[in-house]
Amino acid sequence: MSDIDLDSIMRACADPGDRYARLLNPRFYKLLRALGFDRTFIRGEGPWLFDESGERYxxxxxxxxxxxxxRNHPVLINALHQALDSGLPSLVQFEANPLAGVLAERLLECTGRENDRVYFTNxxxxxxxxxxxxxxxxxARNRIIHCSRGFHGLTLGALSINGNPGLREGFGPLLEDVTEIPFRDAAALASALQEQPAAAxxxxxxxxxxLEVAEDQYLREVSDLCRRSxxxxxxxxxxxxxxxxxxxxGTDHAGIRPDIVVLSKALSGGMVPVGAVIARGEIIDDVFESMSRSHVHSSTFKENVLAMVAGIASLHVLREERLEQRAQELGTLLRERLEAVAAATGCIKAVRGRGLMLGIELDVERMAGSIKLPFIGRHRSTLVAQAVVRHLLNEHHVLALSTSAESATIKFTPSLVIEPEQVEQLASAVHRTLERLDGTTLGADIHGLAGMTRGILSP
Ligand SMILES: Cc1ncc(COP(=O)(O)O)c(C=O)c1O
Incomplete structure (x- = not known):
């Protein structure tokens, strides 16, 4: 039997965009092209991506x-190689999965929740x-309370508690008995709970x-309100x-202990999808209350070998490299540098976030004076933010994300292994993009993007 040859498959992808647009999602590809993200990266290492010509981003x-x-952390790659070479059977299903037990133990130890239990997801x-x-x-209650502008995923249940109405539009009826309250408003939670207690x-x-942060005091108050009701x-x-x-x-900053914690992203090492729900033992017992109901919630791929190994390796790196400490230190440095850019350019309304989860909100009104914004109606904020993102990518080889349709917010979540010089590089790219709006290509970018997207976005 012949092998597949990944190198030649990749080499044969002469025009990946065309195939993607034909066979997957043409509109998304159109958006990628408008933003300049229609390039192919062929290698990733640490905080870097490399394109076909070897350029580093x-x-x-x-x-x-x-x-x-x-990306491609050697400990993770080595662990996954070991798993693949081991011959371990994945998805036996009716077994007490040994690797799931190990990952659960390490996860509970790492999060300081040794008395809790874990349910793994994909x-x-x-x-x-x-x-x-x-x-x-x-x-035994139905009601769920959540916060406006929150994001919890896009499947129907998670979508029901999504605080961004645009994402819910067009998908029909969602969960009933859901209440949205403003974020960082403990009084709103108190009055909602007084009306009627909730499940969660x-x-x-x-x-x-x-990138708004729930203040520690607020989290302590809501924790208290929840416990009492x-x-x-x-x-x-x-x-x-x-x-x-x-x-x-994130809730450790406030010293609280939520009843349920949902994790995913970082547990994967960026390689194998995996998530975990950590919950107090009684909650898990309530769900899986008898032998006949011991698997009333499950899924085929949960606890698969590669996911468990990716989780074990990711936690190992997190602990060995003290990544939370790096996020704290480098996040402080990045915030300082972005605040300096805000002071120097006057184009940033706020720097928000915590650790290495930071964002800047652009002052679009102020920028509008220098750039003479084209007529783009209610999409103005998004468009300006996207133009800045595009400029960062094209001119400075920095990938960033515009996150909100309502405000011109640009988000930076680099990997936690970046070095101080990369923090400087990032802040300097933002500075050079925003300084002297007149005479830089940013104005042209905004006008170009407005032209391209007029057909996609209606004002
Ligand atoms: C806070 C939060 N919850 C849930 C999700 C959904 O995760 P996934 O994309 O893995 O389904 C995300 C994804 O960005 C998230 O940021």
């Missing part, structure tokens, strides 16, 4: 913040779905879309968890 998207340990949104079901089963209050310690506090740490904010869990 600083990746501050890092797989939507999943790649905390850097993604963040699947973890959120599990958390919603677990909370309902455990409390779901919260991000740093909102991934807005028997509502389970669900911390969605899919993005903020495992080091990114400068602590193992």
């Amino acid at each position: 600083l990746d501050a998207i890092a797989g939507y913040a999943a790649i905390t340990i850097g 993604s963040g949104t699947e973890g959120v779905e599990a958390a919603l079901k677990f909370a309902r089963a455990s409390t 209050f779901v919260i991000e310690s740093v909102q991934g879309k807005t 028997g509502t389970l506090l669900v911390a969605d740490e899919v993005q903020s968890g495992l080091g990114r904010t400068g602590a193992i869990l």
Whole structure:
């Protein structure tokens, strides 16, 4: 039997965009082209991506913040090679999976929750779905409370508690008995709970879309309110968890102990999808309450060998390299540098976030004076942010993300293995992009993008 030859498959991808647009998602490809992201990266190493001509790019998207340990970390690669060479059987299903036990033990030890239990998933949104079901089963209540502008994934349950109406539009009826309250408003939670207690209050310690931080005092208050009303506090740490904010869990900063914690992204090492729901033992017992119901929630690929090994290797690197400490130190440095750019250019309204989960909100009104913005109606903020992202990519080889349709927010979540000089490089790229708006190509970028996207976005 002949092998497949990955090198020649990649070499034969002469026009990957064309195939992608024909066979997958033409509109997404159109967007990629408009933004200049229609390039092919053929290698990743640490915080870097390399394109076909060997050009190096600083990746501050890092797989939507999943790649905390850097791309292709040698410990992870070695562990995965060992797993593949071992002949271990994956998906036996009816077994007490030994690697799942080891990963659960290490995860609970790492998060300081040794008395809890773990349920493994294949993604963040699947973890959120599990958390919603677990909370309902455990409390025998239906109601879920969540925060405006929060993000918890895009499957129907997670979408029901999504704080961005645009993402819900067009997908029909979602979960009933869901209440949205403003983020960072403990009084709103108190009055919602007074009206009627809930199964769960779901919260991000740093909102991934807005980069708004839930202050420690607020988190302590909501934790208290939940405890008093028997509502389970669900911390969605899919993005903020495992080091990114400068602590193992984002909620650790506040010293609280949520009833359920959802993790994913960083646990994968950026290689094999894996997620975990950590919950108090009683909650797990309530869900899997009898032998006949011992697998009422499950999925085929959970606990697969490669995912478990990726998780074990990622946690090992997190601990050995003290990545949460790096996120704290380098996040402080990046924040300082971005604040200096804000002061020097006047184009940044706010620098937000925690650790290496940071964002800048552009002052579009102020920029509009220098650039003479084209008429782009309600999409103005998005377009300006996207033009800055495009400029960062094309002129400075920095990948960043524009996160919100409502504000011109640009987000930086590089891997936690970056060095101080890469922090300087990132801040300097932002500075050079925003300084002297007149006379730089940013103005041209905005006008070019407006022209290209007029057909896609209606004002
Ligand atoms: C806080 C949060 N929760 C849930 C999710 C969904 O995770 P996934 O994309 O793995 O389904 C994300 C993804 O960005 C996230 O940031």
